[in-house]
Amino acid sequence: MSVKLPIYLDNAATTRTDPRVVEAMLPAFNDVYGNPGSRNHRYGWESEDLVDTARRQVASLIGADRKEVIFTSGSTESNNLAIKGAASMYAKKPAGQTGRGHIITAAHEHKAVLDPCKRLTKEGFDVTILDPPADGVITAAMIKDAMREDTILVTIMWANNEIGTINEVPEIGALCHERGVIFHTDATQWVGKMPTNVSTDNVDLLSLSAHKMYGPMGVGALYVRRRRPRVRLTAMIEGGGQERGMRSGTLNVPGIVGLGKACEICAHEMDSENERLHKLRVKLEQGITGKLDHVQINGHADKRLPHLTNISYGFVEGESMMMAIKEIAVSSGSACTSASLEPSYVLKSLGIGDDLAHSSLRMSLGRWTTEAEIDYVIDKVVVAVKKLRELSPLYDMHNEGIDLSKVQWAAH
């Protein structure tokens, strides 16, 4: 079976918008173009109906009430609103003072969580950034150990974007509720892929993005719990008072309709899709690890998303690897196309050495990934690694029994 090149295995970066989603969005451009905030005419009412349907679709996917869904421009905004908005609302002291409250997060969170947390440290809050264990899974016990009298917020992602590991979200949420601490989770990589119920999973604030689940870019949502506890947030974007005053600005109706439709499709197809993608991922991992020595799959063996894998290839360098498999669109653990030569901070936080972090590839499968593509990818990767190891002085030295960690390298 032939495959169309390049093969797209970067679904954790963004997904193709499902044609059914595009179809659903078109009326919001062509026919129903009113402002949902216009209360005096049919155009406005019809737009509001579209938004309302989408709100139910999003709520339904995550087990929430529709009134708990705040539409945003995507997860980055949702994370900013959740973290900065909750910190400001639940601060123990007014702005300008120190000791305003304690926040817990982890070192392998997305920058859209870490950077708002870092800003809060400059604004009088104390932030604990947990070092993840080697398997990447943050447990409730780790959070419990980090908790203090003045902890006001815990923000831990549901599934990691680079390695796909799954944190103990329901357990962390239960702990937070016991202690009266607000719990936010960045669920960008999780929602739409895995079953989610904010009630039984004990989540207070949850960020999600449409373009990670076959919806359009530029739209997402923040779930904000309304009961037990009722969570309040200080708005970041002020103006017309839309979205219960938590996020002003005219609603992105076509985008919201797309998000809603994407959620509806995911809800219907999640189970069968997971099973299919998990089989393909296992095939991919076994195909690669079975044919190459010195490769390692990063993150916990089982507590991982079904469609994502991050593999380090010893003795080969990331960018040359990307060049060797240029027919496959993947993400590199090394940002070495920039001048900084910094390997992934996520992999480093797991204690993976710089040399292996430099040579790591994230492959994320999606709705249109086929078995023929996976077969092609296995062959390409194996050939590429073998070729680059032919070139690699490190592989030679290793095979001659030289301990690379003991060599006096001339760092530059």
Place this chain on the structure above:
Amino acid sequence: MAYGDKIIDHYEHPRNVGSFGTQKEIKERSDVGVGLVGAPECGDVMQLQIKVDDQGNIEDAKFKCFGCGSAIASSSLATEWLKGKSLDEGLAIKNTQIVEELSLPPVKIHCSVLAEDAIRAAIADYKEKNGIETADEHHHAH
């Protein structure tokens, strides 16, 4: 990163890949000079070897490289240029010539510097093994 044709060509068809023996063997061979520069945690390591004839000319050169496409191309090109040159001519190769020949983008200039370092290290190793005085080979520290 979109690379120029010459980098791609060297990357896809690297010249003179290899070694004149195991690490132990090349250490002992007095007609071979070895330069090993870079570090794994920086993302590039080059190993450049020269084989020198009785007249003091570089009759063969080989390389291995752990690094990005530019690093591979820079070291591949270095072996091509070294073959047939005297030691002094080898030392005259400058990283800027490599940058120019391969049209290296600015963020990849360090790859050419590394290749120049590797050339100097290989020649210095050969001279040391053979008791040849090195005049002024340490000005390129960085």
